[in-house]
Amino acid sequence: MAERDDIFDEIIDRANSPSIKWGRYQKEKVISLGTADMDFHSPSCVRNALIKKAESGIYAYEYKTDDYYQSVINWFSEHHQWKIKADWLTNCPGMWAMLSLCLRAYTRPGDGVLIHAPHFHPVISVIEGAERKVVTQALSFDGVRYSFDLAAFEEKIVSEDVKLFFLVNPHNPTGLLFSRAELSGIAEVCGRHGVLVVSDEINSYLTYGHAVFVPYGSVSSESSLNSVTLTSPSKAFNLQGLTYAIGIIPDRAKWDKLEKIRSGLDFDFATNIFSVAATTAAYRDGAEWLTRLNGYLQANLDFMDNYFRTNLPQVKLIRPGGGYIAWLDFRAFQLTPDALRHTILDKAQVGLTWGETFGKEGDGFERINFACPRETLHEGLERLKSAFS
Numbered sequence: 528m529a530e531r532d533d534i535f536d537e538i539i540d541r542a543n544s545p546s547i548k549w550g551r552y553q554k555e556k557v558i559s560l561g562t563a564d565m566d567f568h569s570p571s572c573v574r575n576a577l578i579k580k581a582e583s584g585i586y587a588y589e590y591k592t593d594d595y596y597q598s599v600i601n602w603f604s605e606h607h608q609w610k611i612k613a614d615w616l617t618n619c620p621g622m623w624a625m626l627s628l629c630l631r632a633y634t635r636p637g638d639g640v641l642i643h644a645p646h647f648h649p650v651i652s653v654i655e656g657a658e659r660k661v662v663t664q665a666l667s668f669d670g671v672r673y674s675f676d677l678a679a680f681e682e683k684i685v686s687e688d689v690k691l692f693f694l695v696n697p698h699n700p701t702g703l704l705f706s707r708a709e710l711s712g713i714a715e716v717c718g719r720h721g722v723l724v725v726s727d728e729i730n731s732y733l734t735y736g737h738a739v740f741v742p743y744g745s746v747s748s749e750s751s752l753n754s755v756t757l758t759s760p761s762k763a764f765n766l767q768g769l770t771y772a773i774g775i776i777p778d779r780a781k782w783d784k785l786e787k788i789r790s791g792l793d794f795d796f797a798t799n800i801f802s803v804a805a806t807t808a809a810y811r812d813g814a815e816w817l818t819r820l821n822g823y824l825q826a827n828l829d830f831m832d833n834y835f836r837t838n839l840p841q842v843k844l845i846r847p848g849g850g851y852i853a854w855l856d857f858r859a860f861q862l863t864p865d866a867l868r869h870t871i872l873d874k875a876q877v878g879l880t881w882g883e884t885f886g887k888e889g890d891g892f893e894r895i896n897f898a899c900p901r902e903t904l905h906e907g908l909e910r911l912k913s914a915f916s
């Protein structure tokens with residue numbers, strides 16, 4: 528069995544807290560393996576940076592320092608061999624807010640925005656909230672793994688007159704990690720049809736097995752100049768409540784366009800100084816902790832895979848290339864989404880993210896979050912086993 532780790536084995540009781548992941552189940556004795564945050568403390572480098580900021584007693588307007596820019600630039604250079612520049616960067620309070628800005632900057636009401644299905648549900652509210660048209664391409668699934676069909680992608684772009692492609696890499700919820708060749712193909716097709724690529728890479732900081740994450744903007748000059756990369760250390764370092772996302776926009780005209788919309792919302796002058804302090808510390812000093820976390824999560828993933836194979840073989844785990852959510856195929860039970868949810872939530876007392884919220888392609892599936900102590904994960908799996916036996 529996989530190695531233990533004192534830091535990540537610690538059980539932190541979040542049940543009676545305002546945590547969205549756990550607090551919603553306060554009255555029931557539910558184990559929450561849903562909402563994508565982690566049941567681990569953030570690394571001490573982040574906590575110390577926040578304490579220092581809090582103790583300063585000065586919470587006034589601040590510009591971003593050279594240390595901030597250098598930390599972000601070094602992270603991408605060291606971890607992804609992508610040489611980005613300070614004047615490519617922008618930021619706002621969260622990934623969805625950043626996608627919202629992109630839709631307003633680069634598309635018009637009624638324009639088609641392509642996403643892959645199954646899809647993470649808030650993305651629909653963001654696109655429809657901006658009065659753009661949601662166009663979906665179902666990822667291919669052979670019962671074991673998901674894949675991406677470039678020819679079908681191009682057909683969709685043409686037939687639906689798509690203007691912007693929202694790539695999620697690694698994909699939420701299937702965990703599909705796009706290869707360099709697939710990204711090159713996307714760049715060619717999107718270049719040919721004048722489609723801008725907005726690439727959400729928030730789940731790219733943790734990868735498993737031999738999987739290698741390639742930033743979309745690093746693939747070629749075409750992909751670089753025709754893209755906006757959205758990223759954040761929030762998932763990997765558990766900073767979701769600090770609400771911060773970074774945009775990387777190599778093309779100056781595109782950067783200027785976004786800035787026009789962004790400045791109207793005052794997202795620069797009024798950037799949260801705690802978010803910047805945490806982000807700087809995570810990128811500058813967090814790599815060692817992240818490697819350790821990655822090892823623990825790899826072991827959790829292997830543990831879960833083995834558990835299902837041995838104890839509940841009807842449930843098929845689709846192994847993610849990255850992130851800490853995994854897509855589970857419960858279709859062998861032939862239950863309706865309501866009956867499946869009832870068995871998992873009411874009988875097993877386990878909270879997952881319900882498959883039907885990911886569109887019709889999610890029926891019969893559920894999403895599990897394995898970023899928790901192994902003991903918690905084990906207890907959740909035992910409960911599932913009893914409920915389905």
Ligand SMILES: Cc1ncc(COP(=O)(O)O)c(C=O)c1O
Nearest residue numbers: 563621622623624695699727729
């Ligand atoms: C792929 C992906 N994009 C965006 C978000 C939302 O990020 P934020 O809370 O910064 O808006 C999430 C959160 O789970 C996510 O998984």
